[in-house]
Amino acid sequence: MSASDDSSTPGTELVPVKFSRLTRRGVLLGLSVSQLVALGIGGASLVWAFYAGGGLLIAMTAPIWLVAAAITWVPVAGRPLVEWLPVVIWWAWRTTIGQLAYRRRIVVPRPEGTLALPGDMARLREYVDPETGAGMIHDPHQSTLTAIVEVTHPAFVLLDPAEQQRRVTSWGRALATVCRSGRVATVQVLERTLPDAGQGLAEWWSEHGTDDGSWPARTYAELIDRAGPAGERHASTISLSLDMKAAARQIRTAGGGIRGAAAVLRQEMTTVTAALRAADLNPGDWLGTGQIAVVLRSAYDPAIAATLERHGELGHDLATAGPVAVTETWTRLRTDSAHHAVLWISEWPRSQVYPGTFLAPLLLTTGIQRSFSLICTPMRTDQAVRDIRKKKVEYVSDASQRARIGQIEDAGQTAEYQDVLRQESDLTAGHGVLRYTGLVSVSAETVDELEAAVSAIEQAAIQSSCETRRLVGQQAVAFTAAALPLCRRV
Incomplete structure (x- = not known):
């Protein structure tokens, strides 16, 4: 899929788009x-x-x-x-x-700077940028350095079509900016639902309410106090992962080591922040280690999420942010206070849809705790050109081979070839090319509630014209990619 970099004036109507089909072509004859x-x-x-x-x-x-x-x-x-x-x-x-089972060793101290996470994430290290105070997550095996920013935005579905189209175009430019860099390994957009601790309602009441001790004021305050924890809120983050191998020269110029990598990542953070603001998104400060710890703890232990938000500095320690226990089965994952299941969006809509609104049934499902993760892998222009040229040659040779043996060309193969030609046209026009992976993590307190929630999410995905599959045999790895803003891959 391409990231638009068109500088023309957006129209007054929201323009529908079409996703590329998932390539099912094999090496020889399918x-x-x-x-x-x-x-x-x-x-x-x-x-x-x-x-x-x-x-x-x-x-x-x-x-x-x-x-x-x-x-x-x-x-x-x-x-x-x-x-x-x-x-x-x-x-x-x-x-x-x-x-398949992880239990934290609470009496054995962990090395300083490491994250108390299960599996291959135990190798992750934390680093605090001295200039911005942002917490950065270093993966020494994958040679990446990741920073996270929380983003707020108005309800897209409530905007008029002209404003929606303008924002879509601006978001495309932001993605194109990431593609041009050549130093960004992954961009992850994570949208998750959390139990509302009532903080927003309380702040609104303190700013706009009149607490004069009267019966209506006391009743309203009690209603806010009871309604807050029963509700839910949506939180969005964007994670930016630096490819330290691709940026090796710039890192050496900046002083080398993790400090030099942080300086290079800081440049990318500044560029992305400006691009997000140009897209009328509201990025906050880049998350510190304490805020990242709360996000990780809330993913593994959803029951404590509201408590962590209510009590200031509670849980702001990456050394204790991981789970106490994790048990993986073929189709599910069990952590501290919840059961989880991860679905992969195996097919995006095949027909034309309107950007930003076609996922509304999936993202606006109420009463279900879930995380939607969109993992974007930018491709450098030269790599994208070579990949497209290779695909064209393979499609043409496969078509010639099928014609030679008398095999009929089907519509799916023709559609995939047209997708390749469209990507080539977009790349020639100056757009960027990204590979997208969509994951949905569903959480619930019991197995029965989890299965009911998964069924509801699958139906919502059908309404969004998407096809989902449960990732079996790899739920632990899939959960870290779908529910944690660490730019992990499946």
């Missing part, structure tokens, strides 16, 4: 590498048996080539069996070595 390997093994065994003696050997090797044919073409949940093998094998390995 078959993926794993399918070709399985088919090659089965075919080799059959050919060997035929030339080595025929009849009896063919019967003896039948289990090999029959199983190879089955796992190559038999689909399970929309994917051939052979593509499930890595997931199942990795799950079996993790089960064997006991990686």
